[in-house]
Amino acid sequence: MPGCIRRLGASWASKPRTSWAVVALLLASPVHADVADMLPSIKPGVVGVGTFKPTGRPPANLLGTGFAVLDGHYVVSCAHIFSKPLDSEKKEMYAVFVGRDQRISVRAAELIASDKARDLALLKIAGEPLPPLKLGDSSQVREGWQLYFTGYPIGSILGLNPSTHRAGLAAIIPIFTPVAAASQLNAHALKQAASPYEVFELDAVAYPGNSGSPVWHPDTGEVLGVVNSVYVRGTREAAISAPSGISYAIPVKYVHRLLEEALPHAP
Structure with missing residues (x-):
């Protein structure tokens, strides 16, 4: 057994440069965040967007996705989702859908700006602010x-x-x-x-x-x-x-x- 220990020690000592090179490479490599750890900060700011008609069957019509920006009272989405005129007689309105599973709340939304050439839309929502996502470069x-x-x-x-x-x-x-x-x-x-x-x-x-x-x-x-x-x-x-x-x-x-x-x- 002592001989085995000496041989292992000799083997380790014979390749110190290789071992330290690996350690140095690992330390120099960029550290990437785990996507699973990032998701809890992303998902609360992602919402459904569409229309809501109180007398509709069903009343909610989810047409796409949006995400909160700025102070959480604004949502960015795509302009083509809101291209169809609302049925004012039936009190149809633009809406943002918040929640998870079947526990969904409806927020009234106002279309305040759009860039139709690039198919972008900006909504302002009622109620408590949502967790906004950070816009990059x-x-x-x-x-x-x-x-x-x-x-x-x-x-x-x-x-x-x-x-x-x-x-x-x-x-x-x-x-x-x-x-x-x-x-x-x-x-x-x-x-x-x-x-x-x-x-x-x-x-x-x-x-x-x-x-x-x-x-x-x-x-x-x-x-x-x-x-x-x-x-x-x-x-x-x-x-x-x-x-x-x-x-x-x-x-x-x-x-x-x-x-x-x-x-x-x-x-």
């Missing part, structure tokens, strides 16, 4: 980053339970690419050409209910983009049965711009 985002988004991919079929998906940032691409001939232009392409901007292409599956989901960094929890499922082709049923493996998000710099224009004196 999307100009620092790099292709290849592993990000996450949290939202309601299939609405509230199973109750109000947000799902979190990993999304690799596959590319940062222009929303408009010049076409070879004028005959290939349509009204939608002309609109994009008049106001070009970049979007994030994500290596992830997103569903119509994910519209407005915050795309966030796992180390900081900062929101870097907003999922936009306008690019999901076909009907809601088709998107669920045959989803695309590519999704898109609007960089959060356009959220900053929307907030600055709508609330110039906000902190």
Whole structure:
């Protein structure tokens, strides 16, 4: 046994450089936050958005996802969710849905600003403030980053339970690419050409209910983009049965711009 101890000691002593090199490498490696530890600070600020009609059956109509910003009385989502006129005769209103499982509360919401070109919307909500998410700097985002988004991919079929998906940032691409001939232009392409901007292409599956989901960094929890499922082709049923493996998000710099224009004196 003593001989064994000496041999082990000799073996360890014979490779001190290798061992210390490994230790140094581990100490120098960046420390990444555990996504499971970050989620408790993300999920309370993620809400359902849609409409509420007191006489409807059902009265609540969850159409997408939003997330709280600033002092918690404002919610960012996608503009296309609110494109249909409200039925004022039946007292229909825009609403934010807060809670978990089947324990859902409805907050009246007012659409105070929108950027239809980039499909962003800003709501102001009634009641107590929600835990706001921190907005990051999307100009620092790099292709290849592993990000996450949290939202309601299939609405509230199973109750109000947000799902979190990993999304690799596959590319940062222009929303408009010049076409070879004028005959290939349509009204939608002309609109994009008049106001070009970049979007994030994500290596992830997103569903119509994910519209407005915050795309966030796992180390900081900062929101870097907003999922936009306008690019999901076909009907809601088709998107669920045959989803695309590519999704898109609007960089959060356009959220900053929307907030600055709508609330110039906000902190």
